[in-house]
Amino acid sequence: MADAASxxxxxxxxxxxxxxxxxxxxxxxxxxDGEDIVQEALxxxxxxxxxxxxxxxxxxxxxxxxxxxxxFLRRRTLERGLFVEADDTDSAPAEPAVDPVAAAEATGxxxxxxxxxxxxxxxxxxxADVLDHALQEIADLLDTTVPAVKAALHRGRxxxxxxxxxxxxxxxxxxxxxxxxxxxxxxQRFNARDFDGLRALLAEDVRLQLAGRLNxxxxxxxxxxxxxxxxxxxxxxxxxxxxxxSGLWIREAGAAEPAYAIVLEWRDGQxxxxxxxxxxxxxxxxxx
Numbered sequence: 001m002a003d004a005a006s007x008x009x010x011x012x013x014x015x016x017x018x019x020x021x022x023x024x025x026x027x028x029x030x031x032x033d034g035e036d037i038v039q040e041a042l043x044x045x046x047x048x049x050x051x052x053x054x055x056x057x058x059x060x061x062x063x064x065x066x067x068x069x070x071x072f073l074r075r076r077t078l079e080r081g082l083f084v085e086a087d088d089t090d091s092a093p094a095e096p097a098v099d100p101v102a103a104a105e106a107t108g109x110x111x112x113x114x115x116x117x118x119x120x121x122x123x124x125x126x127x128a129d130v131l132d133h134a135l136q137e138i139a140d141l142l143d144t145t146v147p148a149v150k151a152a153l154h155r156g157r158x159x160x161x162x163x164x165x166x167x168x169x170x171x172x173x174x175x176x177x178x179x180x181x182x183x184x185x186x187x188q189r190f191n192a193r194d195f196d197g198l199r200a201l202l203a204e205d206v207r208l209q210l211a212g213r214l215n216x217x218x219x220x221x222x223x224x225x226x227x228x229x230x231x232x233x234x235x236x237x238x239x240x241x242x243x244x245x246s247g248l249w250i251r252e253a254g255a256a257e258p259a260y261a262i263v264l265e266w267r268d269g270q271x272x273x274x275x276x277x278x279x280x281x282x283x284x285x286x287x288x
Contacts, residue, residue, distance in 0.1 A: 003158050009049050012057050013042050017132060017212070018282040020065045026126045027069045029115035032243050032263060032275070035211055041068040048248055060257045062141050068122070073119065102157045103129040105164055111286060113163050121156030129157070182266050185240035187248055190237040197249035203270035209282035222274070237262070248254040250278070260284040 017038060024041070027032025041064045054060045082187055106129035114122050123142060128149075129131040135143070138149045175183075182201075189197040200217075208216040216222050229235070234253030241247065242263050249258035261284045265273035277283045 008051065008279070009057075011047065012061065016058060016061055017042070017150055017280075020061070021215075021280075021282050022130055023062070023126055025283075025286050026111055026114045026130065027119070028072060029064075029112045030243055031111060032245070035074070035277070035283050037068050037281060040213070041065040042045050044068065045086050049147070059137065059141060066141060070119070072100045095100075097172035099129065103132075104128050105157075105160060109160060109164065114159065116163055117156050120152045121159060122150075123161060124152040128153055141160075145236065159229050170179055175241055175244075175246055179266055180239070181263060182269065183248065186264060186271075187237040187239045190229075190235075190248070193230065195230050199223045199225050201271045203267060205271050206271055209259065209273070209275045210282055211275065211277050211283060213279050225274070225276075227239050229273070257288070258284070261287050 010235065018057075020038050021031075021034050022035075025031045028034050041061075045061060045209070046065050047160065048064075049057075049060075050056060051057075059195040102125075106125050117125065118174075121174065124138060127138045128135070135146050135149050138153075139146045142149070186198065186201065189201075202219045202222055204219050205217070206219055206222045208214075208222045210216075216225065236251040236253075237248040238251060239247075240249050240261075242261050245263050245270075246266060247261055247263040248260060250260050252259045259278045260281050262277065263273075263275040264271060265275075271280070
C-alpha cells in the first residue's frame with residue numbers, strides 16, 4: 001500500500017494535470033508536446049517531492065513543470081533564458097494582473113501563436129491570462145520580481161494582440177500518401193473490430209503511450225492494449241491529421257463531437273508509436 005505522502009502527491013498531480021497541460025502546451029506551441037512535458041514533470045515530481053520540505057505543493061509543482069518546459073525549449077533550441085531584458089522594469093508601464101479582454105484573447109489564441117512571443121512574455125501571459133495567477137504568484141514561480149512580471153505581461157499582451165490582428169496561421173505539414181493510407185487502414189480495422197488485424201500492423205519495438213495511465217514497449221505488451229478496446233462498444237475511428245501527424249479522432253455513440261484523439265507514428269509501413277489520449281481528454285480539447 002502506498003504511504004500517505006505518495007497518496008497525497010498522486011491526488012495533487014491528478015488534480016493539477018489539466019492545468020499543467022494548459023501551461024506547457026501553450027509554452028511549447030503544441031498540445032502533444034505539452035503532454036510529453038507534463039509527463040516528464042510528473043516523473044520528476046515523483047522522485048523529488050518531499051512533503052516536509054514543500055510548503056506550497058501546487059506552486060512547487062508549477063515550478064517543476066515550468067523548468068521541464070524550459071528544458072524542452074532549450075533542447076529544441078528555440079529559446080534561451082527568462083526575463084533577460086534589462087530595461088523591462090524601467091520602460092514598460094504597469095500592467096494589471098486581471099484584464100478580462102486580455103484573458104479572452106489569450107485563451108482563444110492558437111497554440112502556435114504563443115511561439116511568436118519571447119519565453120518571458122509567454123510565461124507571464126499564460127500564467128496571468130489563461131491560468132489566473134496573481135502577479136506575486138507568477139514572480140515567485142519564475143523566481144523574478146513583480147515589476148519584471150508586469151513588464152513582460154504588458155509586452156506579451158501587446159504582442160499577442162498584434163498577432164491576433166495579423167491572423168497568424170501556419171499550414172500544417174502534409175502527410176505522405178502512405179501515411180494517409182495507413183491511417184485509413186487503421187480506422188477501417190478499428191471500426192470493423194478487427195483487433196488481430198491491428199496487432200498485425202505493430203512493429204516489434206512499438207511503443208504505446210496511454211496518456212495518464214501507462215507506457216508499454218514491444219509488440220507483445222502493446223498487443224494487450226487492443227484487448228481493452230475489444231471490450232468497448234460504440235466507438236468509431238475517423239482518420240485525421242493531428243498537429244501535422246497521422247492520427248484518428250474517436251467518436252463515442254451519440255456524441256456530436258469527437259471524444260479524444262489517437263496519434264500514430266509509422267515506420268516502414270508498421271506502427272512504431274501509438275499515443276492514445278482516452279484518459280487525457282484535456283489534450284484533445286486543445287487539438288480541436
